[in-house]
Amino acid sequence: MRLALERGHAVTASTRQPGAFPLQHARLRVAGGDATDPGVARDALEDCDAVISVIGSAYTRRPVTVYSRAASAVVGAMRESGCRRLLAVTSSGVTPLAQRDDLSVPGRAFHRLARRTFGRTVYDDMERMEAVVSDSPVDWTIVRPPGLTDEPGTGYAIAEDVVEGPYCSRDDLAAVLLDQLDDDRYRRRVAAVSTPGLHVGALTTFRREMLKR
Template structure:
């Protein structure tokens, strides 16, 4: 497949690029500035900013699936990067004829029915005090996806950690995921790539954890 990865310079996005190349895909790394990651004959680098909608169509053209791990570096501040980014990505996808998008928000924005009691009552209210600005915009982003006619999947991980892939993760669609404390970025990247081949996850928000 020909994949485009947004947020390709980030912790998760870099791993999506690396794993996609290892799986034999051709990849477009969509970056705002320089690409300092690995070079590869199946890797193309395209410069685009998700907040500059006009820059996206040339970067995404010719792609089968878009994977987005973009996010705000300052999660404590109000942001529009998730919702405005999703709007711009979906518009560009429509323009160049792409239907499939795999993207990321976060577990604390799962509806109450998708959270276990401990997270709903204690953990997530605490996290919202610190990261509420990002979470608010992630909610707007999920509303943008729901409103679209594209074939999206959104993953909601808990706290992301670095380290090698374990190759295992648990997920729950529209249901609570007990003991959802952390997830390795390498496993999130693998789950995102696996979702590109899993039609059961189309138009689903997926709670995901180690």
């Protein structure tokens, strides 16, 4: 959000906790509500040229539907408003193992474990989100990062489907998403992104993500 404002965009942030939103700016509108509600999506999209979805859920054993329901609401609102460009963030965890020639043997084992056990309900719903988005008529790009970290961005790598690198800095993910607004290379495609050379350790990332609950 901060980077979008620095780049001169007018931005609407859609959040369930508008009163706690940490930024204020003349070009920032903060809209409140649950993103799975079609009315909330419709309100948030007013006068927008593009939508960036970074909606997320922590790993949980419970069924997850927030990705797919929010995607349905957003795509519906985009069709009504005529807004064309959609960037939807899912995860490298949904990339089929058969395509993951970037992974080491332990990396493949971790991917399989996450997909089948502690991450299963999240990844299942990310797949449903990707289906909603890719079946829609809008100009979509699905962006799949690996583990996200708060380390400063150092520049990203991007490629179709698979890219080397086990982590992506949130700064670099923000830069990718904003760069893609004016870039058609990955229109109606899946873009994998990472921060090359970034390494923080799987256990550190796992602990951080679990503590977000």
